[in-house]
Amino acid sequence: HSGEDAISAYFQSTDARPFLQNLTDAQKADLQNFEGNAAGFRILTHTYPAQCDQAGGLRLTYTTLATFTKYPKEVLPVKKGTPHTSEKKYGFFQSEKERYQTIAQELGLMKKGNAAEVFYHRHPLAFLVEAADDICYRIVDFEDGCKLGLIPFKEAEKLLKAILNDAPDRKSNITFFDWREQIGYLRARIIGKLIQETAELFIQKEPEMLAGTYDKPLISEVSCKAELDEIKTLSVEYIYKNRPVLEIESAGYEVLGGLLDVFLNAVFAPQTNRHRKLIDLIPTQYLGPQRQVPATDYEKIMNVTDFIAGMTDQMAISLYRKIKGISLPQGY
Amino acid sequence: HSGEDAISAYFQSTDARPFLQNLTDAQKADLQNFEGNAAGFRILTHTYPAQCDQAGGLRLTYTTLATFTKYPKEVLPVKKGTPHTSEKKYGFFQSEKERYQTIAQELGLMKKGNAAEVFYHRHPLAFLVEAADDICYRIVDFEDGCKLGLIPFKEAEKLLKAILNDAPDRKSNITFFDWREQIGYLRARIIGKLIQETAELFIQKEPEMLAGTYDKPLISEVSCKAELDEIKTLSVEYIYKNRPVLEIESAGYEVLGGLLDVFLNAVFAPQTNRHRKLIDLIPTQYLGPQRQVPATDYEKIMNVTDFIAGMTDQMAISLYRKIKGISLPQGY
Amino acid sequence: HSGEDAISAYFQSTDARPFLQNLTDAQKADLQNFEGNAAGFRILTHTYPAQCDQAGGLRLTYTTLATFTKYPKEVLPVKKGTPHTSEKKYGFFQSEKERYQTIAQELGLMKKGNAAEVFYHRHPLAFLVEAADDICYRIVDFEDGCKLGLIPFKEAEKLLKAILNDAPDRKSNITFFDWREQIGYLRARIIGKLIQETAELFIQKEPEMLAGTYDKPLISEVSCKAELDEIKTLSVEYIYKNRPVLEIESAGYEVLGGLLDVFLNAVFAPQTNRHRKLIDLIPTQYLGPQRQVPATDYEKIMNVTDFIAGMTDQMAISLYRKIKGISLPQGY
Amino acid sequence: HSGEDAISAYFQSTDARPFLQNLTDAQKADLQNFEGNAAGFRILTHTYPAQCDQAGGLRLTYTTLATFTKYPKEVLPVKKGTPHTSEKKYGFFQSEKERYQTIAQELGLMKKGNAAEVFYHRHPLAFLVEAADDICYRIVDFEDGCKLGLIPFKEAEKLLKAILNDAPDRKSNITFFDWREQIGYLRARIIGKLIQETAELFIQKEPEMLAGTYDKPLISEVSCKAELDEIKTLSVEYIYKNRPVLEIESAGYEVLGGLLDVFLNAVFAPQTNRHRKLIDLIPTQYLGPQRQVPATDYEKIMNVTDFIAGMTDQMAISLYRKIKGISLPQGY
Amino acid sequence: HSGEDAISAYFQSTDARPFLQNLTDAQKADLQNFEGNAAGFRILTHTYPAQCDQAGGLRLTYTTLATFTKYPKEVLPVKKGTPHTSEKKYGFFQSEKERYQTIAQELGLMKKGNAAEVFYHRHPLAFLVEAADDICYRIVDFEDGCKLGLIPFKEAEKLLKAILNDAPDRKSNITFFDWREQIGYLRARIIGKLIQETAELFIQKEPEMLAGTYDKPLISEVSCKAELDEIKTLSVEYIYKNRPVLEIESAGYEVLGGLLDVFLNAVFAPQTNRHRKLIDLIPTQYLGPQRQVPATDYEKIMNVTDFIAGMTDQMAISLYRKIKGISLPQGY
Amino acid sequence: HSGEDAISAYFQSTDARPFLQNLTDAQKADLQNFEGNAAGFRILTHTYPAQCDQAGGLRLTYTTLATFTKYPKEVLPVKKGTPHTSEKKYGFFQSEKERYQTIAQELGLMKKGNAAEVFYHRHPLAFLVEAADDICYRIVDFEDGCKLGLIPFKEAEKLLKAILNDAPDRKSNITFFDWREQIGYLRARIIGKLIQETAELFIQKEPEMLAGTYDKPLISEVSCKAELDEIKTLSVEYIYKNRPVLEIESAGYEVLGGLLDVFLNAVFAPQTNRHRKLIDLIPTQYLGPQRQVPATDYEKIMNVTDFIAGMTDQMAISLYRKIKGISLPQGY
Known part of the structure; x- marks a missing residue:
């Protein structure tokens, strides 16, 4: 998520301007809203x-x-x-x-928008993918934040139990001695409940989906929507605004922007020795035949972006640090 | 694999002797052949x-x-x-x-060995699990070693093609320009072929399995057994004996042995301040009720071993380095 | 505090035994309960x-x-x-x-205990020093823990306000927009209140102190003793058992014990080249005349302990890492 | 000192120009001569x-x-x-x-300069503060440089004894065996002597100070002015021009300038995701109500400068390294 | 080699433009083709x-x-x-x-080119120096690459033996058990053979050299030229395009360019505090009398370039990292 | 030098005892006085x-x-x-x-000592080698120490000029502006002078050498012996007792002793997995045929010692840190 934004920010910056001049508006928009x-x-x-x-x-x-x-x-x-x-x-x-x-x-997906736009109604199953994503990210991030000590257990427990909405006289058949276990158990029960509810919703809404008249996330209609929103609010406050997270994300803009800039400069002017060495560091698949740079500006940019976007955080940081003279090669 | 051996080595060492004295022979054997x-x-x-x-x-x-x-x-x-x-x-x-x-x-698994031993014939499906493991580890490690440049591409290609045993006039419908892609494609076809062969073997051998008269890996009977053995030989030579691998594995003995020793000493003599702090570093689940150390020597050892064996390499190295004064805490 | 315990632990260990054999019981007790x-x-x-x-x-x-x-x-x-x-x-x-x-x-301090023991009643002013220490450590550590995010603000605020025991209709003349500021303000008011109370207690109890019949901390008699105890409990749970704290303290045993052992071995057998180099690393003041090792075992031990105990955490870790081959000297 | 200059250098650079355009000349001068x-x-x-x-x-x-x-x-x-x-x-x-x-x-401080300027005579006690600063920095830096081995002991001793101007037949009642002790003792005696002299000078010059006719440092009139100047000369040569000092100071320009630039860019264009994350890293007190960026350009700049200038060296380096992708977050 | 190119690249960049404006075309060409x-x-x-x-x-x-x-x-x-x-x-x-x-x-070297150019025929002995360089770099780099595992032993052996062109029934009097030893032995024999051949060629071609009619490398005329070219091709592919080599070379452009820029800026505007500190880091020999900056632009540039080009890789990286705030000074 | 001592210290320690039991006294003495x-x-x-x-x-x-x-x-x-x-x-x-x-x-070197001892008179040319070593180490270390700022220039200059013993009215034809240049020039002149003197001494003493009646270093008879001794004294004080030197040497005992212990344990008990991996890290030349461990205890020890002693400082530290879990492998 933060990587997408770092790439977009680079392509919005003045550094990227010379590379984008021969692109169509839509091609530019792709990169600037990666x-x-x-x-x-x-x-x-x-x-x-x-x-x-x-x-x-x-x-x-x-x-x-x-x-x-x-x-x-x-x-x-x-x-x-x-x-x-x-x-x-x-x-x-x-x-x-x-x-x-x-x-x-x-x-046979239904067309949307005007003729010039490529714009369709969703395949109904995409609503289920969306629901799965929504459930997982929201609940599992929250559980992780709780286990990492970022969210106080008591707040978390209260919220998770509210979602499950247990009858007051409900007798659990398990007693937990370790709160981490308990959080995990609550998470499992909630996911089960949400799968159940969204599955039912899907069946109920499928005709509308097929008719192109349904276009909202299934998760927005479950019984515990309010609590899920609260979970999101707490996650933003406690997890996504946690200092180390913010620091790493801020570094990501330097690293990804820096790598894009270095390698785009190289493929756009591949004659110099410096750039030749950099191009030698690009995997064959992102270059053209015989490891030449791709022919068009658009391919050059898309391939370099694929190369950079395809790295894990660790690979990107490692490469950035090496070619910027930041990390010390062994023996120095 | 190397972690198992590091744990075994620790429990065979004189350092571990005091902790093992109240254990049965079989309990000791578990730990010493982890x-x-x-x-x-x-x-x-x-x-x-x-x-x-x-x-x-x-x-x-x-x-x-x-x-x-x-x-x-x-x-x-x-x-x-x-x-x-x-x-x-x-x-x-x-x-x-x-x-x-x-x-x-x-x-209803069939009993094997004498009455005192707990020793059964395999569930037939375990032969499939074994085959899956064998295929994956052998082929995928080899592909990785090749892509990492440890195994020369030409040697790898020759061997992989031999397994596929293509007719001389076979026309591939794909031309590869990037050898990494080609290796990946060969790997995929080989895995497909091996799945096919082992599936057939399974059906054919199932009666023997059920009768308890079949007890060898399915992979040992496939048509390309010789080439698979050659792959194993090359993998040992080029990958598993690669210096960085050997160095990391050697360090593993220090790290896992060191952590086991530190935390076993702590749970076996939990009164001192030093040990109390170490016990505070053990997750609740590996301790007894109220975060007391477990009651018996066997539980103490098994739980500490679960704790250490359950860490990723990275977690183990990080904890080892911290408590040994090797890594500098932030701000030092 | 943790340093004291690391030094004691070393002198209780078998490593230290050879150095202690010529010491009196009281000298040993000093070192083993540093x-x-x-x-x-x-x-x-x-x-x-x-x-x-x-x-x-x-x-x-x-x-x-x-x-x-x-x-x-x-x-x-x-x-x-x-x-x-x-x-x-x-x-x-x-x-x-x-x-x-x-x-x-x-x-003219009053003697306590039997004739053989060196054991006195406190100088009355020592009660004030104790009160100052108690107030500072307890309140300021708590504030720090709160500002570091280890203690939830709401729990902290409730407790601190309980100590101040404000009338329900109290109108503060300051409105805080930043909770860190507010915590600081509460801390300042509490310290003011505790100074006031302990000063009054001191005046009231001074006669008993002079008579040798008063021997408890002044802080144990203030009006908000219960809340102060709760603060201590929370501090232990949230701050002193925080993982990074425990990890650094655990490392401290390795580092301080390691340094004591290295330098005690050196001054107890100063003839070898290895030990001579180590002794050259000891500042002159902790050696005898002409930078010879001190004459008696007791002086050797006390001076080396002064040397090690006198280092900041950072100095100790740095020296330990250097002489153990852990930290890389520049240029390696 | 070097931090002041790094901040000034940033605000003199072209990078800072866009931020300063709505400031008065005096506001700019504050920042450019921080x-x-x-x-x-x-x-x-x-x-x-x-x-x-x-x-x-x-x-x-x-x-x-x-x-x-x-x-x-x-x-x-x-x-x-x-x-x-x-x-x-x-x-x-x-x-x-x-x-x-x-x-x-x-x-009732006396006004100086023309009516438009805010410009006063010193409060007399400020002369004492100045004298205290002068004495401490000059003598204690010199002692430190000597103890760190940057200034040869013999040169230092000769100079310090010249300041004390001891009678040739002066008998010291202490014999020093450790030159570090001796340097400390000389330093203590010199500080004592300078306190004495400046105190006397203060009493003598107070009427002139009150009349606004005295405006030089008290230290410039003490008996050993020549030697104090020599101490300053040696300190510059041996201490302040020591390579590690110069290297750290040079890095300071990168670090402080870099941090100012990053955070000023953020508060001057707070809409982007990148900047929002950076603003989330600024403590509440340096932002406006509801953690919005301050309203005016001047407040934005002053607050960010307070934030950066208020960090210890260690905090500034640590933050710079993190957000620039230089330091590796744990686990990478 | 890569250092030369990094220096050239800096002087071709826009960063260097302001420093070069008062130089002659030939002076500029020197720097831009360092x-x-x-x-x-x-x-x-x-x-x-x-x-x-x-x-x-x-x-x-x-x-x-x-x-x-x-x-x-x-x-x-x-x-x-x-x-x-x-x-x-x-x-x-x-x-x-x-x-x-x-x-x-x-x-008495013979003049070449037109009168305005400084351009001579080689001293004949320079052909021997060239041959020595060619032999060493080509053979020894290849041997190193082989011993480092970058070039497969079998390919290397085949090529080296081809150069020696041994009679089929040649009996070696040494049997090697360690392939590293064998590679070393082949290398030694090849160097011996090439010395022999080039010495003979030199004697044969000397008259032409003296007459100014011979102007190609002696190595281009040896019997095994084809194999030497193959060695070069393999070295480029396996050694010089090895990732760590490319990464370090890429970093070299940042480091050398960065150092040149920092110190050229300093000597071209030596008044600011920042630049004064940087100039204090330049060794006396590269400055003018009394450690002033040299008088002319050309001398300023040549001396700074001598300073930077004269550092070992390790010194350059270390200085770059220090003054850029990348490496943490001790105690941070 | 310090490496020799670290190896000796290891073989004198109790750790090495089990490995030495089958060696002769002279073999042990070799190792314990490496x-x-x-x-x-x-x-x-x-x-x-x-x-x-x-x-x-x-x-x-x-x-x-x-x-x-x-x-x-x-x-x-x-x-x-x-x-x-x-x-x-x-x-x-x-x-x-x-x-x-x-x-x-x-x-035909003359035998010395009794028949059982292998003990000869020196070959006369060995006196020249000794003189060359003595001159280089003493003068060049001193020059280095001076250039590193460890020895004050004035002390160094006085001593070096005393050696040259210039006539009071000697006119140098070079004026130096940079003291580092001057030190280099003095060093060059001194080495020239010492070569001259020792060459003359050699010619004069050769008959005695051949007769076996001369057995002292030529350097002990040169005209400036007293100053050379003073140089040695200053070098010990300022250079060899410099903290970083002492720290690195102290670390050397840990590192070399640690490596010897690890690899001796491996070759003396090569059956375990842990030891097999360590043996795989030993270069072929230090093992026996087919990379088996050498046959005799003496060969095992000598070869492992050759392996460890043959590493550069950097290689030894790097290997030690890797296999002890101290250095973090890439990606951790």
Whole structure:
């Protein structure tokens, strides 16, 4: 999440300007509003010409790919403040736009927006993916924050029990001696309950989904919505604003922005010795045939961005520190 | 694997002697031949009294647990050089012996060995688990070693193609430009082929398994056994004897042995201030009620071993370095 | 505090045994129950023969030294579970015993215990020193823990307000927008209140002190004793058992014990090249004339202990890491 | 000292230009000639609106504050090469100018300069503060440099004895065996002598001070002025130009300038995600109500500067390294 | 080699532009095509005015200096794609041009090019120096790469044996059990063989060299030229493109460019406190009399470049890290 | 030097006792008085059976080897306090004793001591090697210490000029502006002078050397012996007792002793997994055929000692830190 924003921030900065001048508005918008969902779609469906001569990425079924796509639209037009959950983000970059269109047409997804826009109604199963994400992130992050001591146990327990809404005379058949165990048990019961509720909601709302008249997260309609919102509020306050988290995220802008800048400069002017060495550090798949830099500006940028976005935090930090002279190579 | 050995080495050392004196021979043998399969069975089935009042661990079905258990015997008697794959290691510690017996009896697994020994024939599905492990570890480690540059690509390619045994006039429908992609593709095809072969073998050998007359790894009967053995040989030479691997494993003996020693000393003599602070560092679940040290020597040792064995490499190194004065706390 | 215990632990260990064999029981007891109050008295009053030819340490007045001495007794006999606050610890080592006796006699402090023991009633002003220590440590540690996020603000605020016992209709003339400011303000008001109360108590109890019939901490008689005890309980739970604190304290045993062992071995066998280099690392003042090792075992031990105990945490860790081959010297 | 200069250098740099454009000349001059004395006055007298609703800082008496203020003038006009010691620096920022005026008027300090300038004669006690500073910094730095081995003992001893100007037949009653002890003793005697002399000078010059006709440091009139100057010369050569000192100071410009730039950019454009995270790292007191950024450019700059200037070296380096991706967060 | 390029890259960058504006084209070309051979000639022949009053550097003989100079020309005109080995690089900076001219005239080296250019035929012995360099770098780097495991032993062995071209029935009188020993032995035999061949070639070609009609590397005419070229190709692929090598070289651009920029800024504007401290970090020899900055822009740049280029990798990285706030000074 | 002592200290410690029990007294004495000169002789003359089948080490001439051998005796009998310079240390281990005897007999070196001892008169050229060592170490260490700021320039200059003993009216033709240059120049002139004097001494004393009646260092008879002794005294005081030096040397005992212990334990009990991994870390040449551990205890010890003693400081520290769990492997 924070990585997406670091990449967007780089492409909004003046440093990135020279690289973007030959791109279309939509291509620029992709990079300046870098979206993990679209990046995921690209990983699943894109084959680099430098890899092999056969396209199609991981070769998943159309249904799987449509289910994966929670936001079946391209980046533009941006839908600020939309009440429609499927329009809040976008689901594929310009480079995969055609591929998604093929999928949508093949599966008969309903078109949305005007003719010029690539914009569809969700595949119904995408509502279940969204619900699964919402449940997991919200509950599990909260449990983690609690176990790490960031959220006081008593506050957490009160909230989790409210969600379960147990009858006052409910007799638990387990007695917990370790509060960590207890939190885990509550989490498991809540997830069970939410799966149950969202499954029922899905069945009930499926006709509307198919008719294109339902467009909100299933989780927004469960019985304990208020408590889930409270969990989110507490998570933001206690976990996401925790100093170490903020410090690492702030560093992420330096690291990801720094790496993008170094490698974009290299592929845009590959003649110098310095840049040649940097290009030698890029894996073959992100380069063109014979490890030449890709032909077009757009490919250069997309491939370098794939390279940087595809690293784990640890790899990115390690590479950044090495090529910036920050980390000491062994023996120095 | 290397962690198992580091724990065994500690319990064989003179440092551990005072802690073991009240243990039975089989309990000692468990610790001195520490076995990851038995540790896994314990994690799946054990509930600490300090967690809650209800036993049963993760509460999996008996069939799942029997399938998981590739070595359905207790530690003694050791079967050195046995030709029977199910006797090469052992599958549960003394602490879970009774639990396994219940499972075996419930599922009707055939008894082996003399009456005093807890020793069964495998559940047939355990042969599939073993095959899956064998295929994955052998092929995927080899692929990783190749991608890390430890194994020369040409040697790897030759061997992998030999396994696939393609007809000389086979036309691949994909052309690879990046050798990493190609290795990945060969790996995928080999895994597919091995799954196919072992599945067929399983069906063919199931009657023998049920009769208790089959006891070797399915993988030892596949068509490309010779090449798989060659892969193993190359992996040992190039990967497992790679200097950084050896250095980290050597450090592991210091780190795991050091942590076991520090925390066993603490729980065996919990009165001193030094030990009290160390005990305060042990998670509640590995202690007894009210965070007292467990009552018996055996529980003390098993729980501390669970605590140490349950850490990731990174956690273990970090804790070791902190309490040994090696790593500098922030601000020093 | 944790340093005292690390030093005691070393001298109780078998490693220290060879060095202690020529010491008296009381000298051994000093080291094995190493006491910061006695170490402080030594720093204030001791001059090393290697420094200059004139004794008397920092040359403070007898009254100051008696006021400083909260525990006017030597180490033996240990008074376990005594209700008398002045007997809970001891105030001077064997090396400074005579000096304290001179002070006590000069100031007319009342003798306690039997003739063989060096054991006095407190100078009345020592009760005020004790009260100051008690107030500061308890309130300020609590405030720090709160500001570091270890103690939830709401729990802290409730407790601190209870101490101040404000009338329900009390109108504060300051409105705080930053809870850190507010905690600081409550802390300041509480310290003011406690100074007031203990000052009054001191005046009231002085006759008893002079008569030798008063021997408890003034703080134990203030109006808010219950809340202060609750503060202590919370501080132990939230602050002193905080993982980083426990980890650093555990490392302290390794570091201080390690340094004592290295340097005691050196001064007890100064002939080898290795030990000569270590002795060259000891500051002149802790050695004898011409930087020879001190003549007696007792002086050797006391001086090395002064050297190690006199280091800041940072100095001790740094020296330990250097001479153990842990920290990398520049250029490696 | 070096921190003041690093802050000034930042505000003189082109990086700071966009932030300063709405400030008055005097406000800019404060920042571009950042002065520790004025910063100290601000800490003592300033309350942030985000703290509480009551102004007045630490609430010291007017006399204390006037005594503290060695340079009772605002930043402009700069008095280059002035012979008047009270005009060499300035004593308060524009933000505290009114407060100082109130103090000066209340205490009846004599006005200096033209009507438009805020410019007073010193409170006489400020001459004593200045003398104390001069004595301490000069003698104690020199002693430290000597004990650290930067200044050869023989040169130091000769100079210190020259200051004491002992009669040739003076018999010391102490013989020192450790030169570090001896240096300490000489330092103590010199400080005693200088206190004596400056006290006498103060009494003698007080009428002139009150008349506003005395304006030089008391230390410039003591008997051993020549030797004190020599001490200063040696300290500069041996201590302040010592490589590690220079290296740390050079790093200070990077670190403090870097932090100012990062956080000023954040508070001047608080909308982006990156900046929001950075603002979340600023303590409440340096922000406005509800942790909003302060309203005016001047407050934004002053508060961020207070935040950065108020960190210890260690805190500043640690924060800089974290948010720049230099230091590795635990677990990477 | 990579250092030369990092220095050139800095002087080609916009950062360096302000410093270069008063330089001649040839002076600029020196810096923007920084050449280690010319830097070596400068070290051997240059005395800094701040060192002593006598010029002449290390005071070697003219013959030694002419032998050292493989490229007896100044930087301009650049001879891109020349077939003449002596013109591929240049051998002295503008600052040492006159000195080389004196040497050339004194030794009677033949002039080349037009009258305005400083451009000579090689001293014949320079061909031997070139051959020695070529042999060593090519063979020894290859051996190192092999011993480090970067080049597979079997490929290396095949190639090295091809160079030796042993008769099929050759009986070695040594049997090797350790392949590292064997590689060393092959390397020694090859170097022996190449010395022999190039010595013979030298004798044969000397008349042409003296006549100025021979201008290619002796190594290009040996019997095993093809294998030597293959060795070079493998070395580039396996060694020079090894990731750690590329990472360190990439860091070198940051470090050397960063140091040049910091210190050039300092000597070009030496008035600020920040720059004064940096200048205090420059060794006396690279400054002018009384440690003032040198008088001319050219001297400022050449001396700072000498300072930076003269550091070992380790010194450069260490200084860069210190003054950039990257490395933590002791005690932080 | 300090490494020799660390190795000796280990073999004197109780840790080494079990490994030494099957060695002869002389073999033990070699290890417990580990001597760099003997280690050098071994490197020059020893071929490991695991390397190749041909003995003779680097295959130097007998004269070169005899010249190298300043101490032509075996370790026993130890000659404490001998006035004969050639007996102060020893020149070869038991493992190379026979080889030296062959050399001595072949060159006709005169036998010394009784028949049972291997003990010769020096080859005359060894006196020149000794003189070269003495001159270099003494003068160059002193110059380094001076340039590092450990020895005050004025003291150094006075002493160096005294050695040169210039006529009072000597006019130097060079004026130095940088004291570092001047120190270098004085060093160069002194070395020139000492070479001259010792060469003359050698010619004069050669008949005595050949007759076996001369046995002291040539340097002990030069005109400036007193100043050279003073240089040694100052070097010890200022350089060799410098804290960082002492700290690194102290660490050396931990590191070298630690590595010897780890690897000796491994080769003496090579069956365990832990030891097998450690043995895999030993280079082939120090093991026996097929990388088995060597056959005899003596070979095991000598080879492991060669392995450890042959590492640079940096390699030893790095290996020690890795296998002890001190240094963090990349990615932890």
